[in-house]
Amino acid sequence: MRLLLNGMRPTKTLAWLFAIFTIPVGGMFLYFMLGRNRRKNKLFKLQQAPNVISFMQRALKESSSITEEEFNEHHKIVSLITKNSYFKPTAGNKVKLLKNGKTTFEAIFFALQNAKSFIYLEYYIFEEGKLTAELLDLFKKKIKEGVHIYILYDGIGSLSLSKAYIKKLKDIGVCIHKFLPIRFGKFLSSINYRNHRKIIVVDGRIAFTGGINVSDKYVNGDPNLGIWYDIHVQIQGPAVNCFKAIFALDWYLVSSDQSILNTSFLSEYQIEGNSSVQVVHSGPDEDFSSTQQMYFSIINEAKQYVYITNPYIIPGESILNALKVAALSGVDVRLLLSENSDHRMVRWCVYSYFENLLHAGVQIYLFPDGFVHGKTIVSDDTISSIGTTNLDIRSFEQNYEVNALIYDDDFAQELKNYFLSDCEKSNQLDYNIFVKRSRLDRLKEGFAKIFSSVL
Numbered sequence: 001m002r003l004l005l006n007g008m009r010p011t012k013t014l015a016w017l018f019a020i021f022t023i024p025v026g027g028m029f030l031y032f033m034l035g036r037n038r039r040k041n042k043l044f045k046l047q048q049a050p051n052v053i054s055f056m057q058r059a060l061k062e063s064s065s066i067t068e069e070e071f072n073e074h075h076k077i078v079s080l081i082t083k084n085s086y087f088k089p090t091a092g093n094k095v096k097l098l099k100n101g102k103t104t105f106e107a108i109f110f111a112l113q114n115a116k117s118f119i120y121l122e123y124y125i126f127e128e129g130k131l132t133a134e135l136l137d138l139f140k141k142k143i144k145e146g147v148h149i150y151i152l153y154d155g156i157g158s159l160s161l162s163k164a165y166i167k168k169l170k171d172i173g174v175c176i177h178k179f180l181p182i183r184f185g186k187f188l189s190s191i192n193y194r195n196h197r198k199i200i201v202v203d204g205r206i207a208f209t210g211g212i213n214v215s216d217k218y219v220n221g222d223p224n225l226g227i228w229y230d231i232h233v234q235i236q237g238p239a240v241n242c243f244k245a246i247f248a249l250d251w252y253l254v255s256s257d258q259s260i261l262n263t264s265f266l267s268e269y270q271i272e273g274n275s276s277v278q279v280v281h282s283g284p285d286e287d288f289s290s291t292q293q294m295y296f297s298i299i300n301e302a303k304q305y306v307y308i309t310n311p312y313i314i315p316g317e318s319i320l321n322a323l324k325v326a327a328l329s330g331v332d333v334r335l336l337l338s339e340n341s342d343h344r345m346v347r348w349c350v351y352s353y354f355e356n357l358l359h360a361g362v363q364i365y366l367f368p369d370g371f372v373h374g375k376t377i378v379s380d381d382t383i384s385s386i387g388t389t390n391l392d393i394r395s396f397e398q399n400y401e402v403n404a405l406i407y408d409d410d411f412a413q414e415l416k417n418y419f420l421s422d423c424e425k426s427n428q429l430d431y432n433i434f435v436k437r438s439r440l441d442r443l444k445e446g447f448a449k450i451f452s453s454v455l
Contacts, residue, residue: 087278143174365422
C-alpha cells in the first residue's frame with residue numbers, strides 16, 4: 001500500500017515489490033529502512049509551526065534581496081531556487097575561495113577567535129584529532145568571554161566522536177546535539193537520512209560552507225588516500241542570515257529549543273562586497289530536491305562550458321541525461337574526480353556511468369594524487385556553486401545538504417582556472433581505451449550500480 005500510494009517511479013516500485021515478495025521479512029525490513037519516500041511521508045512537519053514561519057519571514061526580510069529581472073540569463077534558476085529553498089539572491093556579499101584544508105581551517109580559526117556573540121557549527125563528520133583539540137581550547141576561551149557556542153553533528157557521520165570529548169564540551173558550556181542518533185525505536189525511519197551539511201556561522205558577520213569536515217585528514221592526509229583535497233567558501237554579507245536560519249531550523253528539529261529561533265541572532269545586513277549569493281538547501285522532508293534541480297538547471301542552461309568537481313558521481317537519470325544532452329549539443333562538459341576512492345563499491349558504481357558519458361562527449365579527468373572531495377560546479381564564467389552536495393542520488397534524495405550559488409563573473413573565472421589547473425595534473429579517460437576494460441570490471445560495475453540509490 002505504501003509503495004502504491006507514495007508515487008515512486010514504476011521501475012523502483014517493481015523492484016521493491018520483487019524484493020518484498022522474494023524475501024518477505026528481509027525485503028520489508030530493507031524497504032522500511034531504505035525505500036520509503038520521505039517527500040511524501042515527511043520526517044519533520046514544520047510548515048505550519050507559527051514560530052518557524054515567523055523566524056523564516058524575518059530571516060528573509062533581513063537579507064538584501066534582488067529582483068529576478070536583474071539576473072537576465074539566470075532569471076529561471078533564480079526563480080526555481082527561490083520557490084524551492086525560499087531564499088532569494090542577496091547582493092553585496094564578499095566571497096573568498098578557500099582551496100584546501102590548511103587554508104580553510106586557518107580562515108575558520110581566525111573567524112572563531114574574533115567571535116563576539118555566538119558561534120554555530122554544523123558538520124557531518126566531527127572527528128577527534130589535533131583540530132578538535134585546538135577547537136576545545138579555543139571554545140574554553142570564547143565561553144569565558146561570553147560567546148554562545150552551538151554544535152550540531154550527524155549521528156552516523158560522527159559516530160566515532162567519543163562521549164569523553166562531548167562531555168568536555170558540555171562541561172565548559174558548549175551546547176551540543178546529535179542529528180538523528182541511532183535509536184532502536186527510530187532505527188528504521190532514520191538510519192538512511194543524514195545531515196551532510198557543513199556550516200559555520202560567526203556572529204552576524206561571516207559564514208563558511210563547502211565539502212570540508214572537521215577532520216585532520218584534510219590537513220595531514222590519511223594512510224590510504226593521502227591528503228584530502230577539498231574546497232570551501234567564506235561569505236560575508238547579507239547571505240550569512242540564510243545560513244543562520246538553516247542552522248537554527250536544524251537545531252530546533254533535534255532539540256525542540258525555541259530560543260535558537262530568537263530573531264535577535266539575525267543581523268541587519270551590511271554591504272561587504274560585489275557578489276550576489278543565493279543559498280540552496282535541500283532535505284528528504286522537503287517537497288523537491290533543490291540541489292538536484294540546481295545542478296540540472298546549470299547544466300541545462302550552459303552555452304559554452306560546464307565544469308564539475310565531485311567525488312561521487314552517481315547522477316541518476318535526469319542529471320545523466322542533462323550531461324549527455326549538453327555534451328552532444330556542443331557544450332564543453334568536464335568532470336573531475338579522484339582516481340582513488342574511499343569506498344570500493346562506490347568507485348565501481350561511479351565507473352559504471354563513464355562509458356555512457358564518454359560516448360556522448362563528456363570529458364572525464366581522474367586526479368591521481370590524494371583524494372578530491374570538493375563539490376563544485378562552474379559554467380560560462382558567470383555562475384558557480386560550492387557546497388556539500390555530491391552528484392549522487394543519496395545527496396539529492398536522502399541527505400540534508402546546502403550550497404552557495406554564486407552569481408559573480410570574477411569568482412566563476414577563478415574557480416574555472418583552479419579546475420583547469422587540476423585537470424592538467426590529472427589523467428583524462430579515453431573512450432576507445434575505456435570500453436576495452438575487462439569483463440570482470442564490467443561485472444563489478446554492474447553489481448555496484450544496483451545499489452546506486454543508497455550508496
